[in-house]
Amino acid sequence: MCGICGWVSFDRDLGAPDARRELAGMTATMACRGPDDEGMWVDGPVGLGHRRLAVIDIEGGRQPMTLTEDGRTALALVYSGEAYNYRELRERLAAAGRRFETSSDTEVVVQAHREWGRRDPRDAVRELNGMFAYALWDAAARELILVRDRLGIKPLYYYPTEHGVLFGSEPKAILANTGAERVMDLDGLRRTLGFVADPHNAVFRGMREVPPGFVVRVSRDGIQELRYWQLADTGHTDDVPTTVRHVRELLDDTIQRQLISDVPLCTLLSGGLDSSALTALAARFSPERIRSFAVDFVGYTDNFKPGAGRGTPDAPYVQDVAKFVGTDHTDITLSTSELADPDVRAAVRHARDVPITMGDIDSSLYLLSRAIRQRSTVALSGESADEVFGGYPMFHDPAYVKADTFPWLGGVAVRTETTQRLLDPGLVGKLDLAGYIDDLYRTALAEVPELTGPAADDPHERRMREICHLFLTRFLPNLLDRKDRMSMAVGLEVRVPFCDHRLVEYVFGTPWAHKTFDGREKSLLRAATADVLPQSVVQRVKSPYPSTQDPGYDQMLHDGFAALLMKRDSAVAPLLDAHAAESALTAPPTDAVFGGIRLALEQILTLESFLSEYGVTVSI
Structure with a gap:
């Protein structure tokens, strides 16, 4: 895994010393993502920067990587991610006459574009199975190609300029260039509060994400976004037993592919169905005893209080799986003082790069990743199983299903409204967050593929397909981005086998009755992996990622917010309603008016730090 960045400016030579310094500064911001090596490549109007986390072909996989023909550079690549089918592609390319100098997957990507992508780069990208974000300069065509994987596992941002583009794995790489403005407008604030993924809104004005499943072409003629992949109705005809068998076959194949690594590998284990199935299957295929890691909090299990969709603590189930599977297991137990450490x-915040926060859930994942990185470089995680197999309670609650909005906002809306109550009423009116979210919702619905066959006339099937699509395209990217940022901040590569596009396509196309054939959530996944799991986990009800229940953490937020209100010159002060903000300090966490106060305080404190630390101008 790596960090990439670059700059194309068709009106100048980026080999000039001042331009090289700017490119070096951009590249340096990616050091956490790539602690093992760095490189730059400049040729006329293009400059590419790379920071490397060495995982495959430690010696031969250095970047930027070039392909030379007739003594000249034909292609230059900076690449982040893994192509899990690179060995098969290498064999096909070798059979077609391509010659290789390394054993890295990066070189396979370069050669794939030369062999299959001459007419259309999307033809080469479609051959890849993996998580990736990369930039390819085609010297003959004088164009830059920006590519992002199908589900958006790896991040990639770009910022159009008058004469080209800036790009990077994270916004901080782009902002290191003097050509990028540090401005957040109303849309940026809407994205911060909305909790709906929107690649066209990267918080900073003028900045965008390369959308998942897209290629972006940059030339003198302008910038084009071209889709190479999208979910479709497959006309699923397999019965339930056949579907279960095929899901297991796909999982077995996917996990075997994702165990390939030249550095130590482990799994993230929560004791839920997803991570437990992943760990159990990885243990079956790993040539060595698999390592597993879990996060816990001091006193959490002993003082646990059920609530918020969480009926049980994780620890007992984690231990059941570790013993049943035989993993080399480690619990990472965190204290409130660690979570609250400034x-x-x-x-x-620096890892996030934008003022979007999930509070202590972000901090605990960062600390977990940091602890794991001392023993492993690669980790397998269970992200997307809930979105793929229908695991969230919102999939199964008629009120959420019928709601004419994103299903998850039924629960988040209260917390969003709490934050808005702390903002200046005039600003809230300008934001029109409800209208913004509704526009995103209507756009997202328009992308849902039409159903075929008998299902086309079933309103409930249609609605459940819509909900599955919404979760995969507008909710999951938020979780993938969080996992990528917190792990790569410490140089830990996290792989997500449930995001394998073949598995996602197959399960997306199955009827809702298949996904719930046993009357429970994630029926297909449970049936496909029950034979490798302890019964306690097979029967366990869905439980979310844990959050600390220590009141000391809430007190830390309260004190921080009180201190913020004492700073009359704070960056966020012009955005707040002073009276409402003062009232929030006296509202208990369960107050009906200030429900969700913990996240509201987190959001305001994060926004203040973001504006001041990044030197961002608010344009409203």
Whole structure:
């Protein structure tokens, strides 16, 4: 895994010393993502920067990587991610006459574009199975190609300029260039509060994400976004037993592919169905005893209080799986003082790059990743199983299903409204967050593929397909981005086998009755993996990622917010309603008016730090 960045400016030579310094500065911001090596490549109007986390072909996989023909550079690549089918592609390319100098997957990507992508780069990208974000300069065509994987596992941002583009794995790489403005407008604030993925809104004005499943072409003629992949109705005809068998076959194949690594590998284990199935299957295929890691909090299990969709603590189930599977297991137990540590919170904000926060859930994932990185370089995680197999309670609650909005906002809306109550009423009116979210919702619905066959006339099947699509395209990217940022901030590569596009396509196309054939959530996944799991986990009800229940953490937020209100010159002060903000300090966490106060305080404190630390101008 790596960090990439670059700059194309068709009106100048980026080999000039001042331009090289800017490119070097951009590249340096990616050091956490790539602690093992760095490189730059410049040729006329293009400059590419790379920071490397060495995982495959430690010696031969250095970047930027070039392909030379007739003594001249034909292609230059900076690449982040893994192509899990690179060995098969290498064999096909070798059979077609391509010659290789390394054993890295990066060189396979370069050669794939030369062999299959001459007419259309999307033809080469479609051959890849993996998580990736990369930039390819075609010297003959004088164009830059930006590519992002199908589900958006790896991040990639770009910023159009008058004469070209800036790009990077994270916004901080782009902002290191003097050509990028540090401005957040109303849309940026809407994205911060909305909790709906929107690649066209990267918080900073003028900045965008390369959308998942897209290629972006940059030439003198302008910038084009071209789709190479999207979910479709497959006309699923397999019965339930056949579907279950095929899901297992896909999981077996996917996990075997994703165990390939030249550095130590482990799994993230929560004791839920997803991570437990992943760990159990990885243990079956790993040539060595698999390592597993879990996060816990001091006193959490002993003082646990059910609530918020969480009926049980994770620890007993984690131990059941570790014993049943035989993993080399380690619990990472965190204290409130660690979660509240100002240096940790600052590191999390720097990793996030934008003022979007999930509070202590971000901090605990960062600390977990940091602890794991001392023993492993690669980790397998269970992200997307809930979105793919229908695991969230919202899939199964008629009120959420019928709601004419994103299903998850039924629960988040209260917390969003709480934050808005702290903002200046005039600003809230300008934001029109409800209208913004509704526009995103209507756009997202328009992308849902039409159903075919008998299902086309079933309103409930249609609605459940819509909900599955919404979760995969507008909710999951938020979780993938969080996991990528917190792990790569400490140089840990996290792989997500449930995001394999073949599995996603197959399960997306199955009827809702298949996904719930046993009357429970994630029926297909449970049936496909029950034979490798302890019964306690097979029967366990869905439980979310844990959040600390220590009141000391809430007190830390309260004190931080009180201190913020004392700073009359704070960056966020012009955005707040002073009276409402003062009232929030006296509202208990369960107050009906200030429900969700913890996240509201987190959001305001994060926004203040973001504006001041990044030197961002608010344009409203």
